[in-house]
Amino acid sequence: MPESPSSEVRKKLETLRNRFQDKTIGEIEGLVASIFSASQHQETIDELVAAYQLLHRLAGSAGTLGFTQLGEQARTLELAIKPLADQVTEGIEKHHIQLQLKELLAGGFDKDLIGLRSFLGVADPVSTGWHKPTPVESDNQFVLLILDPDQQHGHLVSQGLALYGYEVRSLSSAEQWTDSMDDVDLVMIRDTLLQDEGASWLPRLHKLPVICFSEAHDFATRYRLARLNVDACIDGALDIPALADQVEQLLAEGVATLSGKVMIVDDDRELLEHYRVVLTSGGMQVRAFDDPSRLLSELAEFRPDILLMDVQMGQYDGPILARMLRFQAEWLSLPIIFFSSEANRDLQLDVLARGGDDFVTKPVSDEFLLRTARIRCFRARQLDKLVSLDSLTGLLKHALAKTELNREHARCTRSGHSSVVAMLDLDHFKQVNDSYGHGVGDMVIKALSNLLRHRLRNTDIIGRYGGEEFVVVLPECSLEKAVEVLEALNQDFARLVFNGGSEEFAVTFSAGVAALNDYETGEEAIDAADRALYQRKRAGRNGVTVATAEHS
Numbered sequence: 137m138p139e140s141p142s143s144e145v146r147k148k149l150e151t152l153r154n155r156f157q158d159k160t161i162g163e164i165e166g167l168v169a170s171i172f173s174a175s176q177h178q179e180t181i182d183e184l185v186a187a188y189q190l191l192h193r194l195a196g197s198a199g200t201l202g203f204t205q206l207g208e209q210a211r212t213l214e215l216a217i218k219p220l221a222d223q224v225t226e227g228i229e230k231h232h233i234q235l236q237l238k239e240l241l242a243g244g245f246d247k248d249l250i251g252l253r254s255f256l257g258v259a260d261p262v263s264t265g266w267h268k269p270t271p272v273e274s275d276n277q278f279v280l281l282i283l284d285p286d287q288q289h290g291h292l293v294s295q296g297l298a299l300y301g302y303e304v305r306s307l308s309s310a311e312q313w314t315d316s317m318d319d320v321d322l323v324m325i326r327d328t329l330l331q332d333e334g335a336s337w338l339p340r341l342h343k344l345p346v347i348c349f350s351e352a353h354d355f356a357t358r359y360r361l362a363r364l365n366v367d368a369c370i371d372g373a374l375d376i377p378a379l380a381d382q383v384e385q386l387l388a389e390g391v392a393t394l395s396g397k398v399m400i401v402d403d404d405r406e407l408l409e410h411y412r413v414v415l416t417s418g419g420m421q422v423r424a425f426d427d428p429s430r431l432l433s434e435l436a437e438f439r440p441d442i443l444l445m446d447v448q449m450g451q452y453d454g455p456i457l458a459r460m461l462r463f464q465a466e467w468l469s470l471p472i473i474f475f476s477s478e479a480n481r482d483l484q485l486d487v488l489a490r491g492g493d494d495f496v497t498k499p500v501s502d503e504f505l506l507r508t509a510r511i512r513c514f515r516a517r518q519l520d521k522l523v524s525l526d527s528l529t530g531l532l533k534h535a536l537a538k539t540e541l542n543r544e545h546a547r548c549t550r551s552g553h554s555s556v557v558a559m560l561d562l563d564h565f566k567q568v569n570d571s572y573g574h575g576v577g578d579m580v581i582k583a584l585s586n587l588l589r590h591r592l593r594n595t596d597i598i599g600r601y602g603g604e605e606f607v608v609v610l611p612e613c614s615l616e617k618a619v620e621v622l623e624a625l626n627q628d629f630a631r632l633v634f635n636g637g638s639e640e641f642a643v644t645f646s647a648g649v650a651a652l653n654d655y656e657t658g659e660e661a662i663d664a665a666d667r668a669l670y671q672r673k674r675a676g677r678n679g680v681t682v683a684t685a686e687h688s
């Protein structure tokens with residue numbers, strides 16, 4: 137039988153533990169020998185510094201690798217020996233330090249030191265409860281589940297959302313929701329189904345984004361729904377574009393948190409490997425290395441969302457590296473999070489003041505590591521989007537869309553494949569704004585962008601070119617195929633019903649299409665698509681017109 141992903145992760149974590157155990161046995165033996173030797177021979181008193189450093193490292197790493205008791209005991213010993221190690225560094229007279237060491241050992245430190253090794257036999261159980269298998273990336277095909285006793289409402293919601301390219305399943309009772317439906321990405325549920333808080337299926341909601349159909353607006357009901365993990369409430373009145381927008385937002389958050397890119401630098405190889413296993417199995421892309429001098433080249437190549445770094449790595453100091461990174465404008469906003477065994481808040485603040493963004497105190501649990509990394513990646517991506525994506529639609533802004541278009545133009549002329557550019561413009565949009573208000577007009581713009589995002593491929597480029605004008609680039613696509621896709625979109629968009637307050641209405645769009653390869657530059661192709669779009673407008677709107685190529 138093939139192994140489950142969780143048991144594979146468990147095996148990897150266990151292997152790392154065993155490696156850590158083997159290595160640490162020898163290290164503890166050396167530690168005990170050097171401390172006793174320092175108590176006997178003044179000339180080896182300097183070894184107290186290395187002994188302190190080892191205890192400090194163990195205090196941070198042992199817990200993370202599953203030896204909590206060893207970590208705690210190492211922390212106690214570390215704190216006891218620190219004043220002596222500090223005196224060695226300050227050059228205090230060796231005889232004086234030796235006397236204090238003898239006193240320390242006689243006071244019970246000797247037994248604790250010898251007993252340290254026994255804690256290597258006390259490991260925490262390996263838990264992979266945090267691990268969820270990485271979802272397989274489908275081509276924008278999300279599965280939505282509707283749980284609604286009002287079957288007619290469920291059916292209309294299904295039909296409406298299917299237009300956006302979602303796979304929608306509809307059940308009239310939650311009991312029909314079986315374990316076999318574990319590919320669901322989002323649930324929409326009628327509030328009456330959430331009345332039985334002891335229902336056996338309820339825990340499934342905790343793992344998914346949840347939208348509740350509810351007409352209740354009172355505080356107590358809303359609070360109860362929020363406590364049951366509901367993310368959004370929509371009234372039962374059917375407003376498919378508004379619902380699709382909510383679905384889109386919740387799904388986008390989930391995808392962003394799953395797919396972050398994390399770079400980790402730590403000179404402790406077992407820890408580094410442990411972090412890598414945890415984050416990779418949590419669905420993140422990870423680049424981990426133990427040599428800080430590779431930092432700049434690895435950053436330039438991998439371009440992470442966040443950087444996790446140890447504070448002290450051999451000859452390199454993490455906060456100094458952070459400050460060095462900030463010399464380059466491109467890394468100014470890169471979130472840098474430090475791992476540290478340092479519990480002293482003043483020292484932590486000092487590190488933050490020197491270019492770090494946050495602190496994670498070692499030992500760090502696997503779940504905490506994964507959640508911190510996910511949240512940080514999500515925030516970093518949100519900020520990045522603010523800069524490059526249009527705030528209303530989440531599509532590329534004008535300038536970036538043009539850059540991508542030119543890139544595809546260069547790519548298709550070089551490789552010879554055919555690609556297409558299309559310009560889309562909403563018809564009589566001024567009337568929509570004038571009749572129903574700017575807010576409703578915005579919803580129409582969002583509806584078209586959501587439709588485009590869901591029905592086109594991940595590799596297609598979609599931008600908001602102007603107010604109610606969009607640009608779409610379809611790489612590796614023939615002109616005929618592009619026309620077919622756009623005509624289908626055109627028909628489905630026209631079937632969307634918008635809620636204009638007192639009345640419902642529909643909107644259409646016009647499109648002009650041009651083959652990128654037929655033009656010398658991306659700019660010329662887009663002008664041709666634009667001319668075709670205006671031919672379409674003159675010919676009565678609501679349809680797709682192909683540009684006549686001038687350089688075929």
Ligand SMILES: Nc1nc2c(ncn2[C@@H]2O[C@H](COP(=O)(O)OP(=O)(O)OP(=O)(O)O)[C@@H](O)[C@H]2O)c(=O)[nH]1
Pocket residue numbers: 528561562563564565566567569573574575576577578581602603604673677
């Ligand atoms: N609600 C909303 N309206 C916008 C936005 N950007 C542009 N518009 C409006 O879109 C309308 C575009 O109107 P026109 O260029 O006259 O074109 P039209 O009414 O769509 O007519 P045709 O394109 O000829 O079919 C204007 O009323 C703009 O104010 C936006 O972000 N939100």
